Amino acid sequence: MILGHPLIVYCPGCNTPHMQMNLISGNTFGGVFWSDGCSLSPMLPDIPLFTRCTSCNLIFSLKRCKQTESEDEEVFKMPVVVQPDINGLAEALTLKVHQSGQEEIYLRIRLWWALNNRSFNKGEIGHHIVDQAYRDNAIRLLNLLDVENKENLLTIAELYRNLGEFDKCSKTLSGVTEKHFENHVKQIKDACNRGLSAVVRLN
Numbered sequence: 353m354i355l356g357h358p359l360i361v362y363c364p365g366c367n368t369p370h371m372q373m374n375l376i377s378g379n380t381f382g383g384v385f386w387s388d389g390c391s392l393s394p395m396l397p398d399i400p401l402f403t404r405c406t407s408c409n410l411i412f413s414l415k416r417c418k419q420t421e422s423e424d425e426e427v428f429k430m431p432v433v434v435q436p437d438i439n440g441l442a443e444a445l446t447l448k449v450h451q452s453g454q455e456e457i458y459l460r461i462r463l464w465w466a467l468n469n470r471s472f473n474k475g476e477i478g479h480h481i482v483d484q485a486y487r488d489n490a491i492r493l494l495n496l497l498d499v500e501n502k503e504n505l506l507t508i509a510e511l512y513r514n515l516g517e518f519d520k521c522s523k524t525l526s527g528v529t530e531k532h533f534e535n536h537v538k539q540i541k542d543a544c545n546r547g548l549s550a551v552v553r554l555n
């Protein structure tokens with residue numbers, strides 16, 4: 353993992369400075385991967401696109417705020433930029449903090465991941481609760497994802513499986529033909545065939 357000097361990002365509401373890691377490059381070595389596309393890789397942290405100000409609570413875009421690189425040690429005393437929690441992601445969507453379809457997809461995928469219970473044990477399937485908020489977000493996300501774009505098919509298939517729509521999951525998976533995803537597809541298909549809707553930690 354290669355890091356640049358930390359970034360100081362300023363809340364557009366109250367100008368409070370926050371510290372953001374400046375990731376130049378990373379890799380997924382040693383990472384943990386789940387069937388919904390979420391992963392944890394020590395050498396590739398998920399750098400947020402939105403965050404909540406620790407002073408005034410405003411949720412703002414880290415692409416649309418004043419920011420500077422800093423070599424000053426003082427930067428490490430500042431609050432650190434983190435991904436908004438479930439309430440923050442839902443609030444960002446309600447307030448339409450996003451300015452494009454891609455940004456809405458980003459927020460809805462982060463909310464979907466945050467609502468999914470996931471196990472850290474290989475092959476283990478987590479406990480799954482689909483309430484109205486979960487269903488609303490998943491359906492809106494399905495409506496935003498272009499089915500003609502093959503890159504979206506694994507996400508679409510997993511959303512259908514998470515919603516318990518196993519036939520649609522299976523049909524969508526049949527469109528994923530890339531060798532690279534063979535193992536991923538096999539594990540989603542296996543859970544689908546067993547009528548399991550929760551997220552699987554991939555082997």
Ligand SMILES: [Zn+2]
Pocket residue numbers: 363364365366367368405406407408409410
């Ligand atoms: Zn603020």
